[in-house]
Amino acid sequence: MPRNAAAALRRYTARMPAHSDTPIEELPPTLGRLRDAWRARKPDRTQRGDDLARLRAALRSRLDEMAAAIAADFGHRSVHESLVADGLTVLSEIDHLRANLRRWAKPRRVGAGWRLWPARAEVRMEPVGVVGVISPWNYPVNLALIPLATAIAAGNHVYLKPSELTPRTAEFLRALLAEVFPPGRVAVALGGSDTGAAFAALPFDHLVFTGSTAVGRKVMAAAAANLTPLTLELGGKSPAIVCADFPLEQAAARLATGKWFNGGQTCIAPDYVLVDAARRDALVEALRREVRARYAGDGAASDYTRIINSAHAARLQGYLDDAARRGLTTVALAELDGDRLLAPTVVLDPPDDAALMQEEIFGPILPVLGYATLDEAIAFVAARDRPLALYPFSRDRRCVERILDGVLAGGVTVNDTLLHFGANALPFGGIGASGMGAYHGRAGFDAMSKALPILWQRRLAASDLLKPPYARIDRIVRWLVR
Template sequence: MDHSLKSPPVTALDDTFHAMIEASRGTSPPDLAARQDSLRRLRGMLADNERRLEQAISADFGHRCAFETTIAETLFLQTELKHTLKMLPRWMAPRRIATSLQFFPARNRLIPQPLGVVGIIAPWNYPLQLTLAPAIGAIAAGNRVLIKPSELTPHFSALLRELIAAAFDPIELSVTGIEDGVAQAFAALPFDHLVFTGSTRVGRIVAEAAGRNLTPVTLELGGKSPTIVDVSADIDEAAERIAYAKLLNAGQTCIAPDYVFVPEARRDAFAGRLHGHMLRMFGTNPANGDYTSIISDRHYQRLEGLLRDAIARGAKPLSVTSPEDPAWKKLRKFPPTVVVGATAEMAIMQEEIFGPLLPVLTYRDAHEVIRFINAHDRPLALYWFGKDETARENVLARTLSGGVTINDCLLHFAQMNQPMGGVGASGIGHYHGEWGFDSFSKLKPVFYRSPFNRMKDLYPPYGASIAWIEKLLRFLS
């Protein structure tokens, strides 16, 4: 292979990828014991290095609440590993498929097989969970996995690379560097499947690069996930749950509530209670260890710009202080802010917020809300609060989103027996649990002909008997 025009990191990437390809094509797929061994090594690596991983992630953020890393990343992965290890024998088994009457007594089977080499381009916001959750599904399906971490998490990326290298052969599971040029070269490789988690804008670039190789993709993107507070809702309960979901990881969550629709007459009451719950949870001190920093100065400045634009267009912020407050800005802690009186033309309603800003919009008729949601890109998540079952079912029937949680937020993502994935601009494909196993497998249909089957009666030359056979086939069809 001629590496003369490639940088050392890209050369190393090529070498690792091609070694994985050769191994996946040249050896038998890993059996159940081998896959379980890989998953147990991954589980042991997480358990033995939980504190180091937590510290590395916090160093990348400036400050990351330790408990948030535990519940949203480490424990999530341990739960998925436990579930996968338990269910893997059943997932791997050939699946019986019904056989049409005209082919009896033959059999159909669906046989799961590894695709080969799966690539994962990981994001920065939940760097551990969103790197290893798809890897768990890919490993369970018998694939070799190559991971490209985010350049915004250099401490975590270096540690993950070290830990994976110590626990796995590089042709089983490997982590690339984050140097310039690696991301572009990674997306251009002819993987058997490619997973990308990140923005819709970059997702389009990744999909275009993968398309040149006809590589199937799973795109976990984002967008503006709406929250609807119905007239039948308990507004204090809704405000508390929305505040928590919005401020987890300081709003840097792809399925965070992005904006809230409330009945016009209850706007001020709702906004006040929402702000009150934010204060109760995180207080007024930017040094509060429960509150996570914004990942970078650039992202902090982007959020400042969204808020300035909203204020200039007439919105009223509810916050403990301005994001320009030096005490908050020094720590890159963006003050939790309710944006009251948000309107569709504001920049804050034009792009995914990905931070602790929550616009509150109003409605008089629930049909207005549905029309608004359907006039925009399909969201990754939708949240509905209320007690009116008819209103709830109307929203579920008339909107399309990646997933929904009723009377809370985020929790549909944590269901191991439910798929996680977007629709349209918010993503393509699914993973989690058996859905991940199936996404990273070729479910190969196999037909087993019986020696007693009379298909030979259909062979030419066609004689007089073909007429009654045709009638029989029409009857059975």
């Protein structure tokens, strides 16, 4: 761990704030205050830009404190992974929002059509009101502040509910946001599942939820009572398909980054790999070399992130125990020892009914399955729920296009992993069981805005003639519908 980050962790731990849950009965009045403040003074474009600039500056000055809070919650998390995944992503997204805010917010003229001449038409992107954000624990700053910043850019006020599994980071977020925003513009609710359920049932103008598919269904049911529009970024089993032409060493390096970044606790991590059967064992050996090169010596202590808590560690061990009972070949790619320190592990050719093929793994276990033909691999993926991410590996454009034609996913990175999340101009979201709606960049701005259509009529217009008796305008009507 870098010296300045280690010092920040010691300082943060020494003055760790006391965690206090938000009383559930305070949730509705807080939402009311946010909405009243928004109605009293909707943020104009200047205010939005200033808010984003202050948020960026505040986060940038506290990156070491952020990394320390996250490390304290995880037991240990790589400082560099926190800086990249929770620092860089947010700063980059804010920069993208600020650079494009004027263009996105500007009313745009559209054609009214010759039948409505001489009227003119435009579309205005209007803020919707108060946006709720329920964020998860795995990237607790990234997945809280990117939707929050997007909602602010669109001119909304925000009510944030961070995960209770990362309480120090939640306190960090509450303090950071209280410094940047007045209480009528952004509020933070802390608490467990009961608080989360009550929060999801509030009558927001838009609600963004990131988490598991199972909880996403509950959030959607709670929001339905208020007809709250939703953006759901859920999970699923995101596959990688390594085609026979792609070099194994490069595939292994990029799969290793995607799978073992953050200890595998990434919603778009490769959840299983399909590789041509003749090279399955060679891919496993290439993955072993990658892991040993990355986490040899003190690498595991400084660069390998722990499982978030004992319950998730037990869940992951349960997958391995199930594999052992089935007699499956399990390969630990490194020898690691420590509390909630689960070594990168490969399981070969698990059957469909194995526990780790039934649920999103969300940890450092990687099933590797051999396939006989590419069509077989595509059919295997297409027979399952649509994934949040898809990773085709091939130098042959035709093979990639066959995969893209056969599998519809939330997002795709070709010949690598994870990186489409970081492309600000690409919408990010799932489909089906992996989510609905999208955010990042323009997609998020539009999702958290109302595209308000406005038709401007002239002083004199043909519509003045549209009244009974219609016999007077029979010829005109028949001409219009010709």
